[in-house]
Amino acid sequence: MAKKYASLFLVIVLLFVVMGFTASDTGSSLVFACDHDNDVVDKAAADAFTVRIEFQNTGETDGTWSVNIAFEDSSWSWAGTAQILTLQPEETETLIWNGFVPADAPVDSIARLVVYYDDYFKALDWWIHVVSGAELTIQSSTVE
Numbered sequence: 205m206a207k208k209y210a211s212l213f214l215v216i217v218l219l220f221v222v223m224g225f226t227a228s229d230t231g232s233s234l235v236f237a238c239d240h241d242n243d244v245v246d247k248a249a250a251d252a253f254t255v256r257i258e259f260q261n262t263g264e265t266d267g268t269w270s271v272n273i274a275f276e277d278s279s280w281s282w283a284g285t286a287q288i289l290t291l292q293p294e295e296t297e298t299l300i301w302n303g304f305v306p307a308d309a310p311v312d313s314i315a316r317l318v319v320y321y322d323d324y325f326k327a328l329d330w331w332i333h334v335v336s337g338a339e340l341t342i343q344s345s346t347v348e
Contacts, residue, residue, distance in 0.1 A: 234291075243329075247305045247334060248336065249307050250304060251305050256298055258296055259299065260291070261291035261294065263293060267291055268289065271286065275303075275317055277313050279310050280306050280313060281306075289321075305332060312333070312335075313334045314331045314333045317332075
């Protein structure tokens with residue numbers, strides 16, 4: 205019975221060791237930052253927007269990543285075009301995406317910015333809040 209528990213213990217320890225090697229990054233690491241800590245940007249449907257993200261290779265070797273962004277909500281989404289990013293250790297570069305809020309995005313919906321790189325993703329603290337593009341102006345009036 206003791207051998208059975210010893211074998212089970214060894215298998216569990218080996219699983220943790222293998223999972224640790226799988227989860228650890230032995231190559232280069234990518235970090236990124238936006239211009240602000242976080243923000244909600246008001247845009248009307250069909251409005252243009254620009255996203256600038258600075259990336260840095262914090263690893264010890266050169267790295268190459270396929271990077272893309274998306275604004276995601278349950279009612280609408282927008283995805284950019286993937287860009288290839290190659291950085292040496294400690295090197296930084298800013299990537300820029302231009303896009304439009306979908307014309308059918310519902311008023312008061314909020315989509316979050318998500319960065320996709322290789323097999324990873326990170327949701328950033330940036331949102332587009334869709335506001336009404338309608339504006340009422342009084343053209344004329346009369347009183348009799």
